Amino acid sequence: MEQPEEQRHVRRLVSSLRARGGVGALSAECLGEVPEVDGVVLSVLAAGAGEVMLSDSGPFADQVEDQHSRSGQGPHLDATATGDVVLADDLGAPAARSRWPLFAPEMSAAGVNSIFAFPVSIDGLPVGILSLHRGAAGPLSAAGQARARRYSEAAAVLLGDHATGGATGGVVLPVYAGELQQAVGIIMEMGGVDAATALHRMRAYARHSSRPMREVVAEVRTCRLPFDPTAAT
Amino acid sequence: MSIDNGAGPAGERGSLIGRAFGEIAAGREGDAMTAAHALTRWSMRLLDVEGAGVMMADHHGVLRTMVVSSEAIRVLEAAELQAGSGPCVESHRRSLSFFLLDTEVPDTRWPGFGAQARVAGMRAAHAVPVLHDNEAIGVLNLFRSAPGAFSESDTVLAWELADAASAAVSTRRSAPAGADAGQVRAAVAGAALVERATGMLAVRLRIDPDTAGGVLRLAATQAGRSPSDLASAVISGEASIVLPLPVILFAPADEPE
Incomplete structure (x- = not known):
């Protein structure tokens, strides 16, 4: 075998x-x-x-x-x-x-x-x-x-x-995976939306502006958003 | 009564049985689920039964339904697992095969099971243990809509099919055991919630995300909660964190002279 x-x-x-x-x-x-x-x-x-x-x-x-x-x-x-x-x-x-x-x-x-x-x-x-x-x-x-x-x-x-x-501190996400979730949290707070919507808005913006998602995530993490987080997509 | 189950001449049935063993053993290269699927599918095809299901024990030895032939069987197995009583559960517990030949005849071994089986349209049950080193690691559950004994050839074939699945499943189990599926999903969820709450705090407190992550963990320690617990409360609005974090000073321990 x-x-x-x-x-x-x-x-x-x-x-x-x-x-x-x-x-x-x-x-x-x-x-x-x-x-x-x-x-x-x-x-x-x-x-x-x-x-x-x-x-x-x-x-x-x-x-x-x-x-x-x-x-x-x-x-x-x-x-x-x-x-x-x-x-x-x-x-x-x-x-x-x-x-x-x-x-x-x-x-x-x-x-x-x-x-x-x-x-x-x-x-x-x-x-x-x-x-x-x-x-x-x-x-x-x-x-x-x-x-x-x-x-x-x-x-x-x-x-x-x-x-x-990681029994003490819990599981650690890979670096970019963690940054992506932080960016989701930032959009949730600024846009007053749930996690799924926040993630979708970032992805939709990246797609429409033809920018790599990693670049958008990095920009969101500075809390200077390149798009309006409250606008529905 | 034909033992061919409409599968054609004996030679054709023989080749079908050969295929069944091949597909069940192919689980060796896949996972326990592959073997369970094949076992259920071929039991339905080769045996004179109207329902089938495969249960397997998880890392903690807790029996769970993996694959069923229909929604009615899923409901029946769920009821049995919840009650902790019935031929399938007993077969796992005692590593033996059990029959129930008429669900309308009250059976003191499993008082509630007959009625549940009838709801699923079943009148007879045969639970076959999936054995590894003589100990049940799972159960193949077979159901018939008519009461009465299972034929001897079907009974033997059911045992052989369960054995084939056992070989496939036990080789997978020898892989190094880490956390179970529920723990992995919960751990990743907790980690994701911590990062989301970190992002929210970065905005609220006007600090950078790295600092916000530190603040969240410190606040969790001070509150005596896990970071993911506090994160989930921050996200749902049930907890808020304000700066500066309270500083708690402990009285210095008496120093011996």
Whole structure:
């Protein structure tokens, strides 16, 4: 069986990720290993705090996340609900449009035509999602699927570490993930809105102004907002 | 009565059974959920049953439903888990197989279970333990809408299917155990709430986010609460933090001469 070898692969991956920044580095590392896609997102369905993005890579990550939370549909939500991998290789196709009538057309209009969602599960219970996406439609290769699966298993191990490791101060988010949540808090306070709306307004501003989300987050953190946080988008 | 369950000639059934074992064992490369899904799906297909479900114990040994064949079975299993009484729960507890052959006949072993099963439209149940080192780590629950005994061939096949799942699940369990799913989700939520509250405080107190984070943690220590607890109260408006933080001076301890 290839089982012991596969476990060795995952263990090796976990140690190398630990050395390079843990879950914060995972999306970029995964994108490097699966160059056939354009971006990767790792997020956790955090009880009471909604979906929390831990790392991302590629220009579309925020739009993919945003569209899931706006529409309440999409491969991420199906994958976390069922615990199964969801491979959506053509979001423009009728099958995808009928499965996710709100999500699929928006996503393909935004230029993302395939999303491959791998649940991150602990003891078989999904805690989050490792999602690979691409502008072009088309399947994810078998090698790409195997690598993505391996990264999703590594993510589960790293998340288990995180949660048990910081018993005193609680879990520490990766640097950018923490800054993003601080920016959410700043918009919540200035705009008088809830977390989901705050995050959406930042993402919508970044998209319409064609600015990288990281730049917008950095600017928001200085409390000088580049947009009106009270204006509905 | 046919033992083929409409699956065609015996040869075809044999190849279906081969596929079933292959797919259940494929959980080795996936996770416990993959094995549980395959076990439920193939039990429904190969056995003369109208309902199936797989329960697995979590890290704390608490039995949970993982996969069910229908909403009615999910409701039935939830009721059984809550009552802590019924063939499935008992099978996990004692690592043995249990039958209930007619839910309309009062059974002193599990007084409430028969009625719950009838609500789900089921008249007979067979709970098969998923064993690892002779100890149940989960249960395969099988239900029939007609009362009466389960055929011997079905009974044996159910045991074999559960064994295949056991091999798949127990290899996954040998992975280093960290926190469970609920702890991970709660920990990430707590961390996110701390950062959001930090951002809110930065605006309110007109300080930079790094300082605001320090203020939040210090205030939590002074209030004797966890940072995520206080953060959640700040976000909901149930707590506010004002500067300067109160300074509490303790009387110096008596120094021995």
